[in-house]
Amino acid sequence: VESRNVEGFLKAAEELHYADLAAVFENLDDEERSFFTAHISIDRFPEILAELPDTLIEETLERFDAKAQQDILGQLLDDDRADILQDVSAEARQRYLALLQPEDMEATRSLMRYDEDTAGGRMTTQVARITSDMTVKQVLEVLRDDINSTESLARIYVVDDQGHLMGKVRLRHLTFSPWDTPITEIMQEVDITILATADQEEAAQMFSKYDMTVLPVVDEFNHLLGIITHDDVLEILEEESTEDIEKMSGIAGETSEETYLNTSIGTHFKRRFPWLFVLAVLAISSGYVMLRFEHVLSSIFLLALYLPMVVAAGGNTGGQAATMVIRAMSLGELEPGSTFKVILKELSLGLLLGLIMGASIAAITIFILPAFNPQLPEGISYTIFALAVSVSLAVQIAVSTLSGALLPIGARAIKLDPAVVAAPAITTLVDIFGMVIYFTAARTILGL
Amino acid sequence: VESRNVEGFLKAAEELHYADLAAVFENLDDEERSFFTAHISIDRFPEILAELPDTLIEETLERFDAKAQQDILGQLLDDDRADILQDVSAEARQRYLALLQPEDMEATRSLMRYDEDTAGGRMTTQVARITSDMTVKQVLEVLRDDINSTESLARIYVVDDQGHLMGKVRLRHLTFSPWDTPITEIMQEVDITILATADQEEAAQMFSKYDMTVLPVVDEFNHLLGIITHDDVLEILEEESTEDIEKMSGIAGETSEETYLNTSIGTHFKRRFPWLFVLAVLAISSGYVMLRFEHVLSSIFLLALYLPMVVAAGGNTGGQAATMVIRAMSLGELEPGSTFKVILKELSLGLLLGLIMGASIAAITIFILPAFNPQLPEGISYTIFALAVSVSLAVQIAVSTLSGALLPIGARAIKLDPAVVAAPAITTLVDIFGMVIYFTAARTILGL
Incomplete structure (x- = not known):
């Protein structure tokens, strides 16, 4: 970036993982960040944005015009989008929400109802839902459209017409069953769920105790609200350990998402x-x-x-x-x-x-x-x-x-x-x- | 267990998750443990054993005869088996190895070559491997037998005939592609791998930085040796945080796998x-x-x-x-x-x-x-x-x-x-x- 070698920089950036790009961006000065946002493909920003520390988010989004903001916010996973909107000023939050598609806006608002450090605040609502009267063939047809929009297809959840959680189906069982198999035949029981209002630490403890990949989040009536995935849990564990270690040394306040050297x-x-x-x-x-x-x-x-x-x-x-x-x-x-x-x-x-x-x-x-x-x-x-x-x-x-x-x-x-x-x-x-x-x-x- | 209400106990045990059963077992006295091992179905012991603290493993296995030991060891995931064999006495290790099927024995021995706290020591070798000249149909036929034996089908790895890692295929792309699609068409590049000799902490850091589900482990020639999955990473993170916190308070020695109250x-x-x-x-x-x-x-x-x-x-x-x-x-x-x-x-x-x-x-x-x-x-x-x-x-x-x-x-x-x-x-x-x-x-x- 420093040498303004545009082509070389862009070529290198293309091959970088978004987490690395976010780390690079965090360490740039103001002018270099403008150069970065102007030249990196806009398709990469949703992922980069989700990796940035809270304090950088609004500043970064404001480097784009409303159209680009709409694109970036629209492409974000809904749990990341809710997290991001919780970290910007009230004024910006209203403005960004107004840019969203109606269904995205609703999903985001409902996620924002839960505190950031509860199971509900951590979950994504993008989960594959099917009903028990379907066959494998019907399910596959429904899921085909979701192949890129669903954060995890590793578990597919069966719900009734009121949205109550009935069971789960694994993608591998769909893949290896004849097309006319009724879902009820390959559906498995869901033993372990978590309430949306539960503390995020509880979710992390269940994950590690029960070796889970995906943890379904429900309300008190057992309606399926969303899922917590393993990458959420890694973040929770890291946050909670850092918080414990810092508190144990008499360091007060919220654990910073910024790195040690970037904290003022x-x-x-x-x-x-x-x-x-x-x-x-x-x-x-x-x-x-x-x-x-x-x-x-x-x-x-x-x-x-x-x-x-x-x-x-x-x-x-x-x-x-x-x-x-x-x-x-x-x-x-x-x-x-x-x-x-x-x-x-x-x-x-x-x-x-x-x-x-x-x-x-x-x-x-x-x-x-x-x-x-x-x-x-x-x-x-x-x-x-x-x-x-x-x-x-x-x-x-x-x-x-x-x-x-x-x-x-x-x-x-x-x-x-x-x-x-x-x-x-x-x-x-x-x-x-x-x-x-x-x-x-x-x-x-x-x-x- | 205490009331010797066999039927009631067995019924309750059937519905318990293996992690909970392991916790129950850990808190029993000697006589109660004998009762437990005599009455719980032997099929549940591989998973229970993998959850027990190191110091209890040999004692527990010795409650079974050689035939039962063979069954239990044979059913274990190979990374769990290697961990378990690393925690028993040298005499028992030889005896248990001799009970294994030749291919299990070889896989276990090769895992045991790596230190417990390296990527190689943590990985499982049970991973789906295919070659790039196959079609989707051929792959599905090969994988059908693996449906229960492979720890993770979320990623399927493509290797050449010398076992070099070529790329990966996602189960969802297999599921939703026509049967005659060549694998090369849906194969994706593998950007991130880890050396088997790398520290387990490095693996955990890569997981959380790059939001991974599965991390392929390779040797210096890029041969695919195995994979590290998210549940391994949760264990690593918990171990490393506990170790850091304890060392920071002047507590020496290995972090105990036993709970605080069960440590003498x-x-x-x-x-x-x-x-x-x-x-x-x-x-x-x-x-x-x-x-x-x-x-x-x-x-x-x-x-x-x-x-x-x-x-x-x-x-x-x-x-x-x-x-x-x-x-x-x-x-x-x-x-x-x-x-x-x-x-x-x-x-x-x-x-x-x-x-x-x-x-x-x-x-x-x-x-x-x-x-x-x-x-x-x-x-x-x-x-x-x-x-x-x-x-x-x-x-x-x-x-x-x-x-x-x-x-x-x-x-x-x-x-x-x-x-x-x-x-x-x-x-x-x-x-x-x-x-x-x-x-x-x-x-x-x-x-x-």
Whole structure:
């Protein structure tokens, strides 16, 4: 594009996959994008548009005149079209909708009724529908027209005259059955469907649990509304994993569809600042605990040597426990009824980890520390000092492990996303516990 | 199962999906499992077995006699069979291989040559192959026998007589073309293939980038070896995300195929202890820094109020930066060449976050702290104290953000998995920096 070598560029573009073309387009500057839209065949834009990040869509469509916009929007798959129209300004949405054919407009409007992150918001309504009174020959005649317009012919659905889902037929059974076979003979039962209002994550979990290719979406009366296909599910899984991972690191806001490098500094800042600020203010509580225990630390300043370790061990074990529990929840492994089992498991683990870590640190303190000849006040032996450190470490680890497991469960119980209470929030919280535990144990065991 | 209500149980089991049956089986005790294997139809076990976690497979197969083992292994899809044989003991593997039909044995052996986490290890060799000199009628005759044995008829591949991949044909085009159409007329080009030795993550990335249903796997001479289907990709994505998330929380070892609740305390312990121990020992360095700066802290103990905040803010910003970079890497967004852009972005962000956080904390210190009437030594005003705290906070945030971004990039450069240097490792490291930065700033600015 840069060298304005029109022919070379167009030739290369012709051979590129639309996903690659979209990536190229995203990385161009304004002038280069104008060149791109002016020279690439308009037939390729529906697919390119569907791959672009939300924020680029309206800008890109506005590079075309109304006639071209009509062509592009008309050629889009209806689920992609609904997604795109949900991402543009209200004014543009009205204008684009008015350009559509009446049946496309209706289908798009009905898809837009569902939230983007529900099964209904993800589905396509372009699905092959037949009735059970047909023969194989009749079905093939009906489907012949759909050969290019139906996103998936891998499953063909049988509906009654009110649109209720009756069963499914596989293309291979149509292909290999005599033409006069009644559909009822090769029709199979549909075991698994999803409600249009269900969360997209549920759809993804069903796909991966049941190894599905196509998942039919129905309303509460079992009317077939559309299907979710495997490429929708890949997108859902990627979105949900990224969202979980980001939330678990204290990054706020919607997962961006733009790549890391194309996201502006401002957007990065807006997503990172809020938790950072809240956690910093909370962390002052840890400092306050330290201030209150000034006399303990002043009497044996050597306690400072282990303070960061005890505090940090809590953050690490709490974070591990939270991660295990949050991941198990998002894979659908933890029913709300299993809370007690989780508590039992993490409490045992916390005690086990605490005991072994405590014993290791005690051994290091007793056998290695004296070699550095540090200052301990009269009457306090290395053994009793090691005991104080180890006991507080063990208690801190046990408390943190349990907190790490309980916080996400508690968050879910009050309908918060478990991922937001992960590592950073837990670390900040158990830092405060850690200070209290450490200084209290030191004061009690060392008699300060 | 528990009530030994054989008929009721068998009836319920008949209607259950194999994935649900596998989940039921996993949660049974030994005696109940014997009952299960004795009563459930043997035809259902191939699919159930493929869904069970690795550790249960051999135990479950050994509940059957050799004849039944032969039936079950023979009915398995060949990619599932190879996976299963890779998960049993060497002795059992030889015994099971000997039970197979010669052609199954050969296919299984050739699949087992590839690592489980490569494209070759994931593929199935059961794919429809035809040659380009056939007509639609001939192809349909050949495929009729494959109707149940081929994992996916959605794509049918055209190969030459040496097995080189020539093109693909869609079932729908076979179905809707006249019988005498030559295959060359409806054959389409295959743009995208993957090498059998490529990492499974690469296969998953290609699937989601190019919206594929089936990805052909080839060797370096473009011989068609097999295909990867969408259900393989869902498994890969789930595995890889779980692995990333766990590594990012300092959890070591292979991602378990067993559910959280079914994983033993011992296994949980083994996966959590190593990092915990290493990080605890490293955290003693932070304590050592604190010991060395005893005089600074003793002169103005009020510094303790902000110490945990400055240290923790580094962990939080470092963790956020690392998460963004690691996720961008695993989505394939960051080429090795873009390191400089990442540095520039994170440095700007670190400075911006540091300045704004520093200014906020300075404001809190100057306007709110005096109300609590804390002890500051003669000659040190709230303003200069606030300056010391803010400067160290800003520097700590800038340094941590940059470290958080650079560590994963560095890890990748030396062929380590970037995810292992995430949050816990970075937190421990920037804790040490934080102590040094805080006390150095305090000493310099407050003249201690």
